[in-house]
Amino acid sequence: MNKVNAMERQQGLFHKTTVESVTSQQRHFHTTTVAGSKRPYSETPSAHHAEPNKRLYFQGIGRVVPRLIASSIVALDAATIATPSEYSQRKAISATPTSIVDRSLSLSFSRYCLPVPLVNNLNALGIKEIYPWQKQCLLGPGLLDGTKNLVYSAPTGGGKSLVADILMLKRVLEDRNAKALLILPYVALVQEKVRWLRNIVQDIKRKPLETDERGGNAWIWQKRPDEDDIRVVGFFGGGKIRATWSDFDIAVCTFEKANMLINTAIDDCSITNLRTVVLDELHMVDDDQRGYLMELIATKLMSLEHSVQIIGMSATLANIEALSTWLDAHTYRTFYRPIPVQEYLVHEGKIYPASTTRSILKNPSQLQPDSSLTLRLDSRPVRAIQASQHKEFQDPVLNAVVALANETVRSGYGVLVFCSSRQGCESDARFISRVLPQANELDPSVIEKRLDLLGDLRNLSMDLDPNLAETIPAGVAFHHAGITTEERDLISTAYDTGVLKVVVATCSLAAGINLPARRVILHNARMGRDLIGPSMLRQMRGRAGRKGKDEVGETYLCCRKCDLEDVVELMHADLPRVSSGLTTDKRRIQRALLEVVASDLIQEHVESSLQDLLKMGFIQCDNLDSYVATQLGKAVVASSLEPEDGAFVHREMKRALQAFVLDGEMHVLYTFTPVQSLIVSINWQIFRSEIEALDDSGLRVMMFLGLKPTVVNRMAQGGNLKESSPDEKERARVYRRFYLALQLKDLCNEMPVHAVARKYDMPRGTVQTLEQTCQGFAAGMIKFCQQMGWGAMAAMLDHFSDRLKAGAKTDLLALSKVTFIKSRTARVFYDNGFKSVASLANASPKELVPILMQAQPTKLRVKSKDGQKYAEKLLAKAQVIADSANRLWQVEMQQDLDGD
Structure with missing residues (x-):
């Protein structure tokens, strides 16, 4: 023991940590030592106990980098007992589980009327009973029979999704013709939910069709093998499946695909089969970019002649009553979390409980230019992160992030780090990997699994990212939009199975990933240059604590001195009130009105708001002075385009009909290049070299579009692309779209994503997004042409769309x-x-x-x-x-x- 104490004083390796253990009888969490925690690694003293100035090296795949040693974290008050902050939302409420046996917490309880196979499947997935708050919510008036809508709020990790799953599955199981939509904001969440629901409904058979449902001769029909199954299908922008209303029972969709499905169903009158719609992440209704789609969907559903049960849920709803009034819904709110979470603020190497940082005092010298802010005197730090002797860790924020991540991993737990940028993710991942146990300190089976992961990443038909090659052997990876979907899936799976111990992700992906961790570390409170909002902060913090694996979760928000006041205010800020997404400066109301008119859901005159649509030619007045959609308006709705984008596409397609270049592929590829969110940075030197390599057909397309090589050459020499007037903005839009079309050309000619990314100096994830979204956009363009009566153009585009899906030349389409x-x-x-x-x-x-x-x-x-x-x-x-x-x-x- 004396040797251990001496080592503790000299090296600080057996420092205090708050990765605690907790029992069901305890209401507080004792601070223990790392030495007493789970410690799966056999550390090599010569490697880990070396002096900081001694250059140690470890080898990743393809490069050798110097080892670093993370700073020690020491307790400042050994008697301090960590208490949960009020921010964790753990409040004493009636829904907190008690020791009393409650039969209504069983999924087989008679009031729920759930079929035995469904209950068995949920039990097999580890859900043997529900929480008291879930019971109270499900037993709300009119919910189980589908006659009442529901809006509810529960913290991340509190089990809110199960309530919606049960209500949705009841509707589908009770009526074999029933359809259900589950709407999520991100593709990754859609894919994950599809896998989950398919496990839940596995081997569940619905009641067979009666004879009279088939016109009295059901026996002559050939029964489809999956006819009695519950078919769960995912629809999203990069998906290979076309949205077909008749091929699913439960559709898990992104906002855009759900809106498209509903429009199609209203148009062909099959909407009467829709019984329930789940709106997850309901707080995004006021998102400036996409939230209006959720509002649009709900408004159309409430305008239908038949009743559709709408279920809206979120972890971050401030004015839940306003939303429930709008949706005419029953309201339920809970603050219960099965895994308690402790929050901390890290500032200048000191760790403060979040509950003690509610207010701060300014120094008396606040009027001086060099004045700084300090925490209140009654806010005492519970631990301190020692300064590092490495020049790489002189920044106290980076030093804190690395030290906290190292402490977590060496205690045997997983950690999730959030950064403000892609570059920050990769940089943090590399630094963290340089302090973690290396090959000579790890169990051989761990090394083997990480090498297998590297092999799987190599097998994705693209170069292995050199930064991942460096970090993965140490159990660290990054997760952002710059890597491909396949890479993100492999990384997520490896983290979830324990192969990886640390994942560093961008703040923008906080709501798009489901990677719970024992400890969540925020490198700072900014996303780019802007401070994140309270909702985003809770999304990130909500990832702390994994039910079944952790007894407690922890979050650490590391902030710089200049951000201290704003960060403290942010930590204790109330959630913002949700407002309509149709009232933004982007004039989303135009899209809403166009869809409502095109879908024949209202007949009321709203002159002031409809004038723009009249001018754009999307709607017109009929003889009865009612608004009806024009052919162009219906085409815009059918293709899921924004009104502004629809007008742009219409102008482009009208010109293309006059002189479409058919002796090459560039004009078709340009037509299939998405017009939405064309915020792309053009490398004009690459642009110039690519147009110089175009054949005669490609050059004719460029000239036809009004693009001038002289302009590209001037830009390559440092010129600026003018975007002052509307005409200049549209011209710039054409240049950007053609630049993306050049990338699409390479993709369709079998150039791998990573090679295209390298060629055009673009993140490979961005190139893959182009590859995926162009398929959905191409389908929209085909619908646009069909609706406009341009049958020949639609047929030609449809023929070429197969090449987009295959990513190959014509001779490979069959294979x-x-x-x-x-x-x-x-x-x-x-x-x-x-x-x-x-x-x-x-x-x-x-x-x-x-x-x-x-x-x-x-x-x-x-x-x-x-x-x-x-x-x-x-x-x-x-x-x-x-x-x-x-x-x-x-x-x-x-x-x-x-x-x-």
Whole structure:
């Protein structure tokens, strides 16, 4: 023990931490030592206990960087007992669980009328009973029978999603014709929710169709294999599935796709099957960019002739009563969290409980230019982060972030760090990785799993990011919009399974990821240059605490001296009141009115608000002085375009009809390039070199669009693109769109995403977003042309849209329909003689394994067991390819027979 104490004094390694343990009988959380916590790593003293000025090195993949040592964190008052701050929302309320047995907390309780298979599936997923607040909410008036809407609020991690899931599933199970929509703001959340719901409804069969539902001759109909299943389908901008109302029972959608589905259903009168709509993240109704869509959806649903149960939920609703009044809904609010959360402020190397920082005092010298702010004298720090001797950690905020992350990982827990920028994410990840246990300190199985993750990242047909190659061996990764969806999915899964211990994410992704952590660290309280709002802060802090794995969660907000006053005010600020998103400067009311008129939901005159739509030619007055949508207005709604974007597309397409360039692909690709949010930074030197390489057809397209090589050349030499007048703004928009079309051209000609990103100096995640969103935009453009009566143009665009989905040239379109065969992989199969679906269908899976090996972008490390394991994985993949090809081939043969 004396040796330990001596080491404690000299190295500070066995410092105090607040990664505590808690029992059900305790109402407070004792401070313990790291030495007494879970500690899975066998540390090598020579590596970890070295002096700071001694240069130690570890090797990532492809580069060697010096090791660093994180600063120690010491307790300033050993008697201090950490108490939860009021910000954690843990208040004594009636919904707090008690020791009394309550049968109504069981999912099989008779009042809920849930089928046994559904209850069993939820039990298998770990949900054996519900919280008291969930019971009280579900038993609200008219909710279980679907006659009353619901608006409710619960903290992140409090179990609010289960309430909506139960109500939605009841509607679908009670009526086999019922449809349900679950609307989420982000693609990542849609994908995650689809997986969750499919697990919940697995093997649940609905009541078979009665004979009279099929006109008395049900036996002559061929029953579809999944006809009695509950079909859960995800719809989002980058999805490969076209939104079809008849192919799902539960649709999990982004705002845009949900609005499109509802418009389609109103148009073809199938909307009567819609029984329930769940609006998650309801506080986003006043989001300046997309919130108006949620408001638009709810308004249209309440205007329908039949009743649709609307369920709105959020963790951050201040004026919940206003929203419930608008939706005519029952209201419920809870502050319960199953995992208590402790909040701290970190300032100048000192850690303060958030509850003690409500107010601050200015120094007497506040009138002097060099005056600074200090915390109130009664706000005592509970711990201190020692200054670092490394020059890399001289910034106290960075030093605090690294020290807190290091402490968490060495205690055996996961940590989530939020940064204000992509560059900040990658920088923090690299610094944190340099202080964590390395290969010689880790269990070999941990190293193996991280190397497997690196192998999986290499297999994504793109170069392995050099920063990820450096950080992942230490258990650290970053997560932002600059990396691809596949990379983010692999990183999220690895973190969730414990392969990774630290994920550093941008603040903007706080609501778009579901990665709970024992400890959440905010590098600062800014997103870019702007201070984040109270709602965003709670979104990030809400990730702390993982039910089933943690007894407590912790959040640390690190702030600079210049931000102290604003940060303290932010920490204790009330949530903002939600207001209408249709009243912003962006004139969202135009879109709302256009959709309402086009959908025949109102007949009232709103002259002052409709004048702009009349001028733009989207609506007109009929003989009865009622507003009706014009052909152009219906086309804009069908294609889900903003009115301003719709007017721009109409002008572009009218000109294209006069002289469409058909002897190349550039004009089609330009037409398929999205017009929404064209905030793209053009590298004019690259732009110049690309147009110099265009063929005659591409140059004619450029000239037809009014783009001048002389302008591009002037910009490449440092000129400025004028955007003062409306005409200049539209011209700049065309330049940006053509620059993106050049990237789309490379993608459609089988250039990998990472290569396009490198070529155009763009983040690979941004290029992938272009690749994905252009598919949905292309579908919208085809609908636009069909609605306008431009059938030939629609047919031509529809034919080319297959190339967008395949990311390949025409000769690979047939192969690209096979599962796992896309772009580069399709080319490898084609070059090896598998030029048709039939050739794949008639091949054995073992024949396909060598071809799949060739399709890998890089050589994998091959050890005896690695090679065998990887061969087994490829053989399973080859079997899926062969089965998929067989199904497609059978369809082709049946079509040939029908044709004969």
